[in-house]
Amino acid sequence: MQVFNQLGGIDLANAYKLIKAISKKTTDVIAKFKPDFIKGTMAQGCERGKGGGDFRFDPEIRRIRFQ
Numbered sequence: 001m002q003v004f005n006q007l008g009g010i011d012l013a014n015a016y017k018l019i020k021a022i023s024k025k026t027t028d029v030i031a032k033f034k035p036d037f038i039k040g041t042m043a044q045g046c047e048r049g050k051g052g053g054d055f056r057f058d059p060e061i062r063r064i065r066f067q
Contacts, residue, residue, distance in 0.1 A: 004033070009040025 004015040010033060021029035 004037060007041055007044060007046070008037035009043060010036055 001012070001015045001019050004010045004018055005012055008015075010018065014033065014036075018030065018033045021033075
């Protein structure tokens with residue numbers, strides 16, 4: 001939750017909704033927050049595709065992979 005809040009600039013309430021969606025494999029909710037996360041990481045100075053500018057959800061193992 002802290003990663004989404006501090007690095008991605010997503011407020012805590014929405015970061016909580018996002019981690020709940022990850023645990024329940026709700027891909028539509030996860031996809032809704034992805035543009036906000038990318039925008040927030042770019043504002044922090046992360047480059048997309050360089051360890052924090054993007055993420056991918058793997059529903060089989062319920063994991064977020066930062067790219």
